[in-house]
Amino acid sequence: MxxxxxxxxxxxxxxxxxxxxxxxxxxxxxxxxxxxxxxxxxxxxxxxxxxxxxxxxxxxxxxxxxxxxxxxxxxxxxxxxxxxxxxxxxNEAWLGEYRFYVDQRVIVPRSFIAELLREQLTPWIDDAHAVTAVLDLCTGSACLAILAAHAFPAARIDAVDISPEALAVARRNVDDYDLAAQIRLVQGDLFVALKGKRYDLIIANPPYVNAASMATLPEEYRREPELALASGLDGLDLTRAILAGARQHLRPNALLVVEIGHNRDALEAAFPATPFTWLDTSAGDQYVFLLHRDELP
Incomplete structure (x- = not known):
């Protein structure tokens, strides 16, 4: 044919x-x-x-x-x-008007947090120029770190990933946007390499696919790194670890913003006393939560 x-x-x-x-x-x-x-x-x-x-x-x-x-x-x-x-x-993906280099060392960028960063997390952040330190966990291609650099021009940004292969892609994108002076790439498992560091804002789009969904993923998703998708039986292993470690890395009145896919019900059942604020995105209000430092479990 x-x-x-x-x-x-x-x-x-x-x-x-x-x-x-x-x-x-x-x-x-x-x-x-x-x-x-x-x-x-x-x-x-x-x-x-x-x-x-x-x-x-x-x-x-x-x-x-x-x-x-x-x-x-x-x-x-x-x-x-x-x-x-x-x-x-x-070898390219787009978030709004921003283009990123990608290959099979990273998942294809797709995050509702990108929409929120384009609005500088209004109304949760009043003054974008007052944000001086941002942490992007599970940075992958560094797409969210780059968007954060544009949203908060006064901020120094740490972009962390456990995968050295992913960070090689991130380095290319950071260099493409000439942001090496603003974004520091860090290899490590979540907060392990960040002892003593505190931030005004932590953002994370971690792996959040549960075991049942991993077993039935379309072939296209199976071409992406499993390390960047799978997160235990209920999809919340990485989110639990982020919630457990975030407080000591947030400044007073600072914010944690995390994307969790379709796991809202499971997360609220696992943390019934935690007052999650669910942020509105183009797909609804069930995919990204926000917590202030003093609201963390």
């Missing part, structure tokens, strides 16, 4: 239709930036052809060269055959 496409398809419109058909036929899973075959195919083709990502319409009836068709068909084939998230094929 792909050999036939190489000789019979000519325009971007042809290739886009072909990609959507093949993606639907293969029953791909879309959850790493797009939620449907059309959007993902359009992004993948535009990126592969070095065209503006926001300008599909003017190019739809442009005829591709033989080499361009071959390149596009190759990436379509890899998406289907290897079940790779599209971000690993393009």
């Amino acid at each position: 792909f050999e036939q496409a190489q000789t019979e398809l000519s325009t971007l419109r042809d290739l886009l239709r072909f990609a959507v058909s093949r993606f639907n036929e293969a029953k791909l899973f879309f959850g790493h930036g797009a939620d449907n075959a059309w959007d993902e195919a359009a992004y993948l083709l535009l990126h592969s052809l070095h065209l503006p990502l926001e300008r599909l319409e003017p190019f739809l009836d442009a005829t591709l060269t033989r080499d361009e068709r071959a390149a596009v068909l190759q990436v379509i084939d890899r998406r289907i055959r290897e079940r790779l998230p599209v971000a690993y094929l393009t």
Whole structure:
């Protein structure tokens, strides 16, 4: 079929239709930036052809060269055959207007905390310039650390991850944004390498997939590092450790903000006396909680 496409398809419109058909036929899973075959195919083709990502319409009836068709068909084939998230094929992921380099050493960036940082955590933080120390736990590609650096320009940021491979990706992104003077990358297990350090704000998007969900993940998610996904039987192992260690690393009146996926009910059952504040995001108010230092269990 792909050999036939190489000789019979000519325009971007042809290739886009072909990609959507093949993606639907293969029953791909879309959850790493797009939620449907059309959007993902359009992004993948535009990126592969070095065209503006926001300008599909003017190019739809442009005829591709033989080499361009071959390149596009190759990436379509890899998406289907290897079940790779599209971000690993393009080596980029986006959070709003911010672009990040990614590969299979890190999970594909996707965090509701990013939305909250774009608003400087209003109304929970009154003066963004008064935030001088931020900790980003489980930083991965450093995407949230970079967003925090832009949200709180006076802050020095420690970005921590247990994986040296992930930190190599983080270093590339920090350097791409010229933020090495503001963001310090730290290898370690949560707070272990931070003795004596205190912060105005701690943010974390830790692993939070429970054992039952890990066993049924779509193949695309299985291409991501398991270390960055799995968090014990109920998905709360890392969140418990963060709650246990955060107090001694927060300044008076400081904040802890943590993303926990679909685990709100389990978390509230595990900590019934803790007054979690659930923050509104584009997907609802059950994915990210906030606690003041004196509210920690």
